[in-house]
Amino acid sequence: MPKAVRYTANSVVYFNGDITDKIYILKSGKVSLNYNDIETGQEIHDLINTGEFFGVKSAMGKYPREETAVVLTDAQMVIFSVPEFEQLAMQNTRIIMKMLKVFSNQLRRIHKQVRNLISSGNEGLDPEEGLFRIGQYYLNTQKYQQALYAFRRYITYYPSGTYSGEATLNIENAEKAVQGQARITPISPDMGSQLPPKAAGSADQEELSDTAKKYYNAVSLYSQQNYQAALKEFKSIDQSGNSDEYTAKSQFEIGRCLLGLDEYEQCIQHYTQMIKRYPTHPDLRDALIYVGTCHEKLGNVQKAVGFYRKVLTMASENEVVYRKAKRALRQIEDK
């Protein structure tokens, strides 16, 4: 049973380094959590609000306390054991939600701090190059299925990226290799490490890879700024409905083609429908930026600003879409 306990001013609830499984909720009075900031070494005093839990993380994780909890004025609190706290949280998921939010903020901060200290090696690789290199690794090791995955993702995220031409070529090669392999050996559970070297392509192509080919062909038309031809291809993939994956991807590209063709109203309409159909489309935020661009071109600056701001709330600062949205907003301000 959780028990109510009184603490007098200047007493200590627990010390930094203690290992206990107690979780507290402050009912009245003032309690401060004192610790040294891991980055600056500065001493921090965090005041606990009444109704707030403390000691959760170390108790649940069975870690030593990372702060000293000092009672500033006479205080009342309720003490839970971890199982008691869990029981309470399961009945009231809002508690878990709130904790997750607090923890995720802390996690985000510490991640950032760690990243700031690491500037060497792989960690600093930008995601575009990183993704492409992974594809290369799998291609070199003849793990074609995995290579296909990485390159296809690359093309999806960076259709006109630095390596998009190379990635498209590699996809074709890997597809041929996979089809060659498929007739010889099924993809083995050890992820294909013992598969024979690249074999020649076979004639009997599957529906899916046809669609994929068509898609990448259209992507390359788009990169050549041949929007009309690209649009036609993407529309035909969309209508054929052969592959969910490529239908969704093509939907996104259709919007980009319309924008390239200066068909702003059509583009807005198209993306609005796409978002309804695929509320979690991987390119959702990019689509919103394009919708903003269309509004801007049509002279609806307020609407454009609304869309760009929306994207800012959906992205984190180090993402490309975030910077795109930010840049667009700045350009509007400068006008």
Added chain:
Amino acid sequence: MNVDLSMFERFAVSFQPGDIIFCEYEPGDNFYLIQSGRVQIVKILGDIEKNIDILQPGELFGEMAILEEAPRSATAVAIDKVKALEFNRQNFEILMKGNPQIALKLLKLFTKRIYDQKRRFLILTLNNIEARVADVFLMLAENQVVDDPEQDQRTFSATVEDIAHWAGMSYSECKKVLNHFAGQRRVEIYQDNIIVRNINDFQRFVNSQRNKQKSEN
């Protein structure tokens, strides 16, 4: 974990052996709960593929996606035929309400991640590179389950690359430090494990470096 997940059937996804579930550097917006089959987490470093972890049914992965759509930090590959539940930020709340056990599990996972990251951060704050390498071993020792916690000699199934990764150093820089330690007979380096002769000696060394650094600040 014995919980009823039938109501989440609509979030079920399946993968064939060898399928990539997500790839390092890819933007991430989904996280997964394994229902059946195993998932391997790997990282590609140069021209080697490094196993980070093998996950079993009931385990969660990709959970960082709940925080931010930052690029994935590793690749997840299906080892067996895998069935998993796929969640994202949008349907996360449904999951929470329908199944607080999973939410609680996630909460615990976060406490562990925060602790691990803080520990990692502490290593990186050491200016002295030898102390940094020694502290990596201390961190690994803290996560080790040993019969006798007082025992001085510890064996770690880690490679030089692993140590370099945790210490935030280049391979060659880390190798130099380890060779120096080996010359002093403080460590023995083998193909895929490293023996620390006296972990308490490392502890004292790191503590003294920390104190020195503190007094300099």
